[in-house]
Amino acid sequence: MKKRVCLLPLAMALAACGPSQSTTPAPAKSAPAPAQSTPAKPAAAPIDQPEKPLPPQSANDLTAHKLDQILAGSWRSEANKARDQYRHPKQTLGFFDIRPGLTLIEITPGAGWYTEVLAPFLKGNGVYIAANARPSNPDGEAARNANALQKKFEADPAQFGEAKTIQFDSKAPVFGAPNSADTVLTFRNVHNWVMADTAPLMFKAFFDVLKPGGTLGVVDHRAAPGAEMEKIKGSGYLPQDYVIKLATDAGFKLEEQAEINRNPKDTKDYEKGVWTLPPTLTLGDKDRQKYLDIGESDRMTLKFIKPMPEQH
DSSP, X not given: OEEOOOOOOOOOOOOOXXXXXXXXXXXXXXOOOOOOOOOOOOOOOOTTOOSSOOOHHHHHHHHHHHHHHHHTOTTSOHHHHHTHHHHOHHHHHHHTTOOTXXXXXXXXXXXXXXXXXXXXXXXXXXXXXXXXXXXSSTTSHHHHHHHHHHHHHHHOHHHHTTOEEEEEOTTXXXXXXXXXXXXXXXXXXXXXXXXXXXXXXXXXXXHXXXXXXXXXXXXXXXXXXXXXXXXXXXXXXBOHHHHHHHHHHTTOEEEEEEOTTOOTTOOOOOTTGGGGSTTTOTTTTTTHHHHHHHOSOOEEEEEEEOOOOOOO
């Protein structure tokens, strides 16, 4: 197991144009010079498509550059962009090895904060799938989020026209054919499954849908060291070791853990749990500035791998 903070470099390949050429008239009364053929000047290569094959690091750089362009996209609201400082999407997705060509399933994307990044990133070269729980209440939060996400896709086909959606049964989750996905990601959802006692089923379903060697990326609110699960179960925070055990019990191997989404200001001892902090601010105006100054929660960032089958 390795532990690191992942930062991606940014580079972009640009083609150079040769110097301009001029033609000098022949001296007066001299014989015409023999005709010469001048090779055509090669056209400048378009941005992001260099003429020579890219070494691996350059491919990573261009992925980072594409993420920069998407994070600056006009389809993202200013409120969502303001949360980049807490959610660190570029570094987080780099840590999870997100790249073009993947079949990626995002579990319970909510209102679509990460969807606005992932779906445009994979459009044209990859598959993005939003997996939502089948709503039990047609007027509940799950139903509202699913409807809002579908409307988002329909309203902006230029960015979301290729995005797919599926629904799953929380008590018997299935996310697709076995061994069909390259990556499964879930952001700030495990605590909900723990409170609903469905977390082991969810992690087993992640394992089943991923290809051998596939990646499971998990981000969630991290409890204080030594916190007892039963005492904090309703707070929204989870012991990191508990989440790791959920994944490894399902068959995953912990590949890496990062401190990308760490927040040392988070004291994790609020009467209303993690929802006291932004973006929820469940206490309203009470001590509002105090919680704004703390920022969003301290979060674990964990990367798991589905092991390859053993060769006999």
